[in-house]
Amino acid sequence: MTRTAVFLLSVVFSQAAFAAASIVSPLTNDPVEVLDEQGKMVQELPLKDVPKNPLPVLQYNEALDLVQVEMLGKRIWLDTVTLDIDPPLSKVVNLPCQKMTKSQAKDSENNSTIGFGPGCNK
Numbered sequence: 639m640t641r642t643a644v645f646l647l648s649v650v651f652s653q654a655a656f657a658a659a660s661i662v663s664p665l666t667n668d669p670v671e672v673l674d675e676q677g678k679m680v681q682e683l684p685l686k687d688v689p690k691n692p693l694p695v696l697q698y699n700e701a702l703d704l705v706q707v708e709m710l711g712k713r714i715w716l717d718t719v720t721l722d723i724d725p726p727l728s729k730v731v732n733l734p735c736q737k738m739t740k741s742q743a744k745d746s747e748n749n750s751t752i753g754f755g756p757g758c759n760k
Contacts, residue, residue: 660695662707663722673715677702680714698727 668685689709696713697706704715705723718727 662693
């Protein structure tokens with residue numbers, strides 16, 4: 639029984655320590671969707687009513703991909719899709735950059751890469 643309790647407490651505190659290290663950059667989406675712990679929208683806040691300073695992550699729900707932050711004196715949940723979190727909470731996969739084939743001369747003016755992100759624009 640005590641081994642189970644010690645294990646569960648270590649898991650809880652290790653997740654809290656991991657989550658406390660991450661910071662949510664100032665929010666930019668207008669309006670900001672405030673969610674409950676199940677991921678359902680509770681309310682929308684206008685961006686002008688949201689603090690402009692970075693917010694520490696209090697908890698991370700990996701199953702629903704939600705983070706809990708303290709804003710305006712309340713603990714609220716936010717969807718990580720709309721946030722810039724440093725360091726990232728989920729695994730980051732580095733993809734190798736590949737050259738796109740050029741079929742016509744005008745293609746040489748298109749410097750985009752589909753699906754590989756800004757790191758491949760070199």
